[in-house]
Amino acid sequence: MPLSPKLGPEALAANLAELHPALTTQEAVIEANRCLFCFDAPCIKACPTGIDIPSFIKKIANGNPTGAARAILSANILGASCARVCPTSELCEGACVVLDLEGDPVKIGLLQRHATDHVHEHHLQVLKKPSAHTNRRIAVIGGGPAGLGCAAELAQLGHQAVVFEKKPNAGGLNTYGIAYYKMKPQVSLEEVELVKSLGVEFRCGVEVGRDVSLAQLEQEFDAVFLGLGLGAGTRLGIPGEQLPGVIDAIDFIEQIHAEPLHQVPVGERVAVIGCGNTAIDAVTQAKRLGAQTVLAIYRRGEDDMSAYDFEYELAKNDGGQFLFHAVPLEILAGKDGRVTGLRLARTQVNAAGKVGIIPGTEFVEPFDMVIKAVGQEKQAALLKKLLPKLELDKRGAVKYDFATGRTNLPKIFAGGDCANGGREVVNAVAEGKRAARGIHAFLSGHEVTGPVQPSRLGAKNGAAGSGFDHPIRVKELEEEFGKP
Amino acid sequence: MADLSINLAGIKSPNPFWVASGPPSNTAYQAHRAFEAGWGGVVWKTIGEPIVNVSSRYSAMNLGGVRMAGFNNIELISDRSPETNFREIAEVKKRWPNHAVIASLMVDTRERWHEFVKWSADVGADGVELNFGCPHGMCERGMGSAVGQQPAVTERIVSWAMEAATIPVIVKLTPNITDITYAARAAKSAGANAISLINTINSITQVNLDNLVPEPFVAGFSTHGGYCGPAVKPIALNMVQSCADDPEVQLPISGIGGISNWRDAAEFIALGSTSVQVCTAIMHYGFRIVEDMVEGLNDYLDSKGFTNVAQLRGLAVPTLKKWESLDLHYQRIARINYDKCIGCNLCYIACEDGAHQCIDLVDPNGYGLGPGRVPGKPIPKVRENDCVGCNLCSLVCPVDNCITMTSIETGKPRMSWTDYQAKMARGEMMPIPPHP
Ligand SMILES: Cc1cc2nc3c(=O)[nH]c(=O)nc-3n(C[C@H](O)[C@H](O)[C@H](O)COP(=O)(O)O)c2cc1C
Ligand code: SF4
């Protein structure tokens, strides 16, 4: 039997409604009043885009949500989606001093959503188009968070940005790949409109390398930004991977966005291979679409999972199950060629940290759907084809300068997942923005820093705090300062 | 358990907590509820010729999510007839013989004052309070603050009341005056038995930015209202202490203004009040708040080893001195406890922009944990030599006991401004150089 939808539209709408309801105006003001209005606030430093968090929160407390949204969007054009998808407990809220004071940080994400929702709902244009134009044209390849961050900043610096996006809509993973209960695609599409309103041109449905060559773009444009994101899901490399009923997590989540919920097929017994954040998103969504049993299978132990704790908790609360120290060897099929289960084996981690199969531990579990979530391929092959001279790192990601997005090729800049190897949406926006400034410096010879944020005026390196700090708990910072 | 009972100029009450004259003391029903809840006395809503009120009547100042940090009203005195009010006072007194019921009065002529004071005594009130305070409406008719603002008029009217008084007379003073002790002295010289203060302060709490009319809104207009509630407490304490300390006043005091809990009450008592009166806090939360006032004050007195509330009365009055007698050589400095510091840097920016530029943001190494979750984040450090000990940083710090203002030994003898001037006049010292 082919897979079928399991629940009706009403049940699905309830199951996949936004996880955290929006704050009412009064709730927002009460929450905003918890903020201490820190000087040189740690939360700003923990935000990869350097939003002036105390300033925007103060504006909410003072009954000026429009100004709050202006403060947010001027630092992070995707403020509305970041408010929903950022792992805030790892970023701004993780650094909030009220966490130390009360054990519970200021709900920065929800406040950011309150402000950005306010301007979307009332159709307020808070960002100004630049008055002067430079007549410089930049091709932005990829309309995801990095591309949008770059294009919006370029437009605000007076340049003409043209975004090339192969999908019918821009927004990238924000439009197609965020767990449905975290954010509706509509929010992302509104952000694309916002970027458009700054004067950015979008060419959707155009694939660079197929519909237009990169050489052509290099000729036609003064600079090119690579914001391609990551490639297709990584293959498991086991028999049965091509069977109907086996799907990649990214494609599964995209289906939920592309089709009416009650037409999205899901299995009765679903196996999810992998335990990263995407895997966990797949577990939770499969459960909420009506699967009876969803089992995530991971070759290492619970402590090795890369998923955030709060995502893991959510999946468990939804009834998701977890099988650690096991690995699939084969996807089994019945006579009709449909998935019937997995042949699995137990694993152990050796002293060198390598995972090995324990001989003689093979077993079979019945499933009718298998979701693969073991990561996404780097874009090495595509990049090689597009720009043979572009330098890539060992992993197959673009080698780039973190501060300016420069690559080894003079006109080519890069940022986001194709360069950093796969991080959060907010990192991609920040890198896009930084690259835009790198491009601006390249084209005009003028460095742009800041703007100096009012809450950091007078601080050491005050200007540098604006979108150029490292988030906490990241490698770069730990290397410099040691673990927190 | 300390003895909370008081005797204010002959008015006895099981505890010092009285319901102030206002909406909560409008009816016998409310007085019964107040006494049941534990209040020691009720000052009846001011009785006079019945008036007519407007709608709406109240407004407030909210502060960072806290409602009614300040409160104002444009209500007048009782809108019920004197007959009704006095009949109800008699009923209440019959049921609560050991509690204090005080009739607040406001009339115009000498005859009317005589009549109302006598009436109060006849129905069994324990005392009368002369309302010379109301800052709106009544003053336009030559009553309320119009009386209280002119010491000579105060004196005259108090003397009228005294002519007829057989029960203690309290004079309620208005704060809408430059120096309240003048009004208090006038009350004293006319023979008043006690004073109560403060009544409400002239105010506009807010302008509605949609229609640009202040609140409370009355058909397109508003009027100056009387301000009270927590925000007025510092002003009230200042006036209470001034009267308590004035050698010419020396009258028992009923303290009023912004009292919401036992701590506020204890402060009023320490500054010389015998009883305390509460209006806004009751309007906000109801009579039940007295429960913790009684318990809290009791526990506090016990913890201090006082056996009755009178032992606390006035203890803080003599510690207020004229500025010129304070020690110029005393020095405090700010010390930060890095184990408590959460790294908000409010102390830094307050001192930098708002005080004396003597806190630096420095490398955190060596200062303990503190704001450690953001590695490398600078932390505040006081340059003790430059700290003038203004207290500002310790006031803005959100963490209790994180910044301590510590007294330090300067090795210099006590020297007040007066001493300093005298020494210079005698040629014993050079002028202190001005701050750079
Ligand atoms: C609505 C309202 C009406 C009041 N009416 C009277 C009154 O009739 N007579 C009077 O002496 N004081 C009146 N007051 C003043 C209170 O008795 C008291 O002096 C003042 O509110 C300060 O105390 P609080 O801060 O506890 O409210 C009134 C106050 C309010 C808020
Ligand atoms: S750290 Fe927390 S309290 Fe401080 S400014 Fe940021 S949100 Fe506000």
Ligand code: SF4
């Ligand atoms: S007490 Fe005043 S002068 Fe001293 S550090 Fe604090 S704010 Fe600065």
Ligand code: SF4
């Ligand atoms: S105000 Fe207090 S908590 Fe904040 S940085 Fe200063 S000492 Fe630390």
